[in-house]
Amino acid sequence: MARPRTLPDLTVHETICRMLAADGDKGVTFGTVARATGLAAATLVGRYGSRAGMIEAALVQFWDGLEEATTAATAEPKAAGFLKAISYVAEPRLIALSLADGRLVPRAEAWRQAVEAALALRLGRAETAAMMFATWQGQRLWQPAGGRGFRLKDAAKRMA
Secondary structure, eight states, X not given: OOOOOSSOHHHHHHHHHHXXXXXXXXXXXXXXXXXXXXXXXXXXXHHHSSHHHXXXXXXXXXXXXXXXXXXXXXXXXXXXXXXXXXXXTOOHHHHHHHHTSTTTHHHHHHHHHHHHHHHHHHHSOHHHHHHHHHHXXXXXXXXXXXXXXXXXXXXXXXXX
């Protein structure tokens, strides 16, 4: 009989996602995750089998949460409000890492299509929605580099 887990997978995955967002996949090893979670590296190997398996499990959990947040955000009537509601979950670095994993690309693509469809309902046109999605992702990607940038709400008004 397997021993009960002292730390649930969800908590481990959240820790890994924070590490991925901060340092990229090079900063995530069994050793660094073991130090961050307090679990033994051997325990992590037993759970995930490989470093790639551990990272993929965390990214799958990330996508589950992002899809759930996106569904919940559809209650927002305005495009900017909808994007703001999912921005706290839509971590650009995790999305980029997912695009490098062929098994996660379909989820990323389906999510992009869902977001663009939700934006099209609010903005009136699919082309405008695609531009708004690209503008939002670009803003999120470059935010850490500083600069005032622009307000997404203002961009949505200009595109509508």
